[in-house]
Amino acid sequence: MVQSAMVVAAQGGGQPPINLAQLLLVLVVAWTAGRLASRVGYPSILGELLAGILLGPAVIGLLRPAAGLEAIGELGIILMMLYIGMEIDPRDLRRASVPGLLAAAGGFLVPFGLGYVTVLLFGGTVLEGLFVGISVGVTSLATKSRILVDLRLLDTRIAYVLMAAALLSDTATLVIFAAIIGFVEVGAFDIGGTVLVAAEVVGFFAVTAVLGLLVVPWITRRLRAAAMSDRALDVAIVLSVGLGFAELAELAGLHAILGAFVAGMYLREGVLSHRATHAVSQYVRDISIGFLAPVFFVTVGFEITLDVFDTDLALLVSIIAVATLGKVVGTALFYLPTGHGLREGLTVGAAMNGRGAVEIIVAGIGLELGLISTEVFTILVFMAIATTASVPVLLKLGVEWLRRHGELARSEERRRGVVIVGAGPVARALAHSLMPSRPVTLIDTNPTVTGIARREGLRAITADALHEEELRRSGMDDAGTLLALTTNFEVNVLAAQRAREDFLVPNVRVALGATMSEALGAIVDEVGAEPMLDAPVDVGQWDQLLRGNRARIDTLHVDDDTDAEALLERLRAGRSVFPLTVVRDHDRIPFVLVDELLPGDRVVVVHRVDQDERQQVLE
Known part of the structure; x- marks a missing residue:
């Protein structure tokens, strides 16, 4: 022929x-x-x-x-x-x-x-x-x-x-x-x-x-x-x-x-x-x-x-x-x-x-x-x-x-795993916060930060998140969530694209900067990924604050007197704190996947120690 x-x-x-x-x-x-x-x-x-x-x-x-x-x-x-x-x-x-x-x-x-x-x-x-x-x-x-x-x-x-x-x-x-x-x-x-x-x-x-x-x-x-x-x-x-x-x-x-x-x-x-x-x-x-x-x-x-x-x-x-x-x-x-x-x-x-x-x-x-x-x-x-x-x-x-008719069933093999692209201080803090309730894997090309993560008891691999087989090695086949948290916004977007197209990961969230090319924005829209927060996220700045002990991990409690809707909106704005997870009953959920806060919830956040950012958020 x-x-x-x-x-x-x-x-x-x-x-x-x-x-x-x-x-x-x-x-x-x-x-x-x-x-x-x-x-x-x-x-x-x-x-x-x-x-x-x-x-x-x-x-x-x-x-x-x-x-x-x-x-x-x-x-x-x-x-x-x-x-x-x-x-x-x-x-x-x-x-x-x-x-x-x-x-x-x-x-x-x-x-x-x-x-x-x-x-x-x-x-x-x-x-x-x-x-x-x-x-x-x-x-x-x-x-x-x-x-x-x-x-x-x-x-x-x-x-x-x-x-x-x-x-x-x-x-x-x-x-x-x-x-x-x-x-x-x-x-x-x-x-x-x-x-x-x-x-x-x-x-x-x-x-x-x-x-x-x-x-x-x-x-x-x-x-x-x-x-x-x-x-x-x-x-x-x-x-x-x-x-x-x-x-x-x-x-x-x-x-x-x-x-x-x-x-x-x-x-x-x-x-x-x-x-x-x-x-x-x-x-x-x-x-x-x-x-x-x-x-x-x-x-x-x-x-x-x-x-x-x-x-x-x-x-x-x-x-x-x-x-x-x-x-x-x-x-x-x-x-x-x-x-x-x-x-x-x-x-x-x-x-x-x-x-x-x-x-x-x-x-x-x-x-x-x-x-x-x-x-x-x-x-x-x-x-x-x-x-x-x-x-x-x-x-x-x-x-x-x-x-x-209430018959849209979620997969019987529910994908609970979380893959975090990046292994800097913020990514490691997020992994520690999630670890008790779901499997978490960090993936980064930098052997220094992945080595630190492993010494802290986290599962981390030194690999390129833009390659299919290395993502598969990170457990992407069983992952229900990908969180791209590197300081390189292009890597974040391309990793999200690969996770969505090659592994059909349901929940994909990406840390995006204030300035981003139209091409990257088009990829985010095309694959249905969503930004980590409503505002641009400076991952590098938060990493430096944690590395220099100028930020700490804290917990916000949501009770009956809390204006939960307003609190959720302020946390999503990401101006004063970086929200990590929501602790609800015996589960720990990535904050970016939560649609509402309920009485009894606890929100794990990173906030600066040189000013009372925590009180500002609660107010």
């Missing part, structure tokens, strides 16, 4: 192999449309598809197929699947919850069956039915972080079910797609051909397992031992393995995207160091999702024919209907054995109704191989757009429905 695309791209007589002007125009359109879609809470892919349809041959005709675009786009989706594979943790597949497994099964099997039958009823072929079934069965949660943050669902049972279901669904989709491609290569569903296909598939996975678990790690260890490992070599290794596995998949009669996906899963662990893996993963993400893959999704729009609205409108409406109803109802029915109720099952189904990259890629390959018609391909693209657009609306209605 890759080779043929390259050959086609290189043909064209005296024309250059790549039309650079057209490529530049496609990239500008893709970036602009993707940004607009992201700003309103949808995946950038949706904007890129719509831009390709509106500006392509089907409508305006500003953009047209050009030499080299096909090859660039196909390379983009191969690298994108490599990145997706690197982002999937096999441990998450192993520990996927039973509700997630049931939701994935119902959300895939029911719409798959309905889509397949619908195509046959309208006179389509078996292969068209299979491709439509796969496409309507896919679950893409490309908008998950933004939607879950906006609806405050990150610490709910729904969020964990959705993550597990999407992971299982995408993996199963690629396996089934591989099987279909294998059978197509044989040309008939006879016993001999079936055995041959099965042998090729098994052989592919066996060879990649040996390479991924033994050969590639051995080679990289030898290179590191010879002091030959650097960023450029790490990138070369990852890209070589990804493209090599893609070619192996082609040789086995499968598609290159499956090989790249499998390569990514092997490259995640045991090949490079954690830091190198993360750095290269981000590089692959930037080059694929940020540059090459958008070319594919824009050019997908070039293949659209609007004639389906005249010739196949009934089939288009039927596919969108069975995709939505099959996903929502199928998920809800399979979800019933969990005992979590029909309402929660319907809400999970609504959240799983979005589609994204995988089914568009699958449909595009089906069109390229001549397995589906342009009309069916067009229907699948419009189905993906319509169902993805419905997710925010349907999910919001479902969540409000659950809240009205």
Whole structure:
């Protein structure tokens, strides 16, 4: 597939192999449309598809197929699947919850069956039915972080079910797609051909397992031992393995995207160091999702024919209907054995109704191989757009429905851990105040302050909070709260972004300064993080006061005579004291998570000793 695309791209007589002007125009359109879609809470892919349809041959005709675009786009989706594979943790597949497994099964099997039958009823072929079934069965949660943050669902049972279901669904989709491609290569569903296909598939996975678990790690260890490992070599290794596995998949009669996906899963662990893996993963993400893959999704729009609205409108409406109803109802029915109720099952189904990259890629390959018609391909693209657009609306209605009936359940695996980025005096004081009731970990790049923290009996690690694996080592998987308390506000914001996007931490609070760039402010808004206090926080000043014994830890008691609302407002202002925790009954809660103060509460604060700040606050 890759080779043929390259050959086609290189043909064209005296024309250059790549039309650079057209490529530049496609990239500008893709970036602009993707940004607009992201700003309103949808995946950038949706904007890129719509831009390709509106500006392509089907409508305006500003953009047209050009030499080299096909090859660039196909390379983009191969690298994108490599990145997706690197982002999937096999441990998450192993520990996927039973509700997630049931939701994935119902959300895939029911719409798959309905889509397949619908195509046959309208006179389509078996292969068209299979491709439509796969496409309507896919679950893409490309908008998950933004939607879950906006609806405050990150610490709910729904969020964990959705993550597990999407992971299982995408993996199963690629396996089934591989099987279909294998059978197509044989040309008939006879016993001999079936055995041959099965042998090729098994052989592919066996060879990649040996390479991924033994050969590639051995080679990289030898290179590191010879002091030959650097960023450029790490990138070369990852890209070589990804493209090599893609070619192996082609040789086995499968598609290159499956090989790249499998390569990514092997490259995640045991090949490079954690830091190198993360750095290269981000590089692959930037080059694929940020540059090459958008070319594919824009050019997908070039293949659209609007004639389906005249010739196949009934089939288009039927596919969108069975995709939505099959996903929502199928998920809800399979979800019933969990005992979590029909309402929660319907809400999970609504959240799983979005589609994204995988089914568009699958449909595009089906069109390229001549397995589906342009009309069916067009229907699948419009189905993906319509169902993805419905997710925010349907999910919001479902969540409000659950809240009205008191059925919006928090996760059974309640994340009580707290990770504090920074290990200075204020961060250590906060950790000491929280320690009796919940696990706390400090993370800082400065070995001096982490050493002090450990001598004080705190759990502290010397690591970079901007790296995923080091955050995981700090216990971020089990953390319900991240408090970014370094003197570097940029580090605070970027650590918050990583905690939210990579670990879906429900509560993220950030110490922000009086002056902050618009870019950092946009990140805070995008990930749904909140400032530590209402006013800017000078962490460095409070650290100096504690270090010089010019500030001390004290406790404010809230009784029946206290104006609790006014006290809470003054503490949040952060002008005279730095509030740490609220002691309520036998629990200790980070002050930043408290919405109200109750009689009997005790507020642990840091206040200056050179003036009676404590009395000022109480008054």
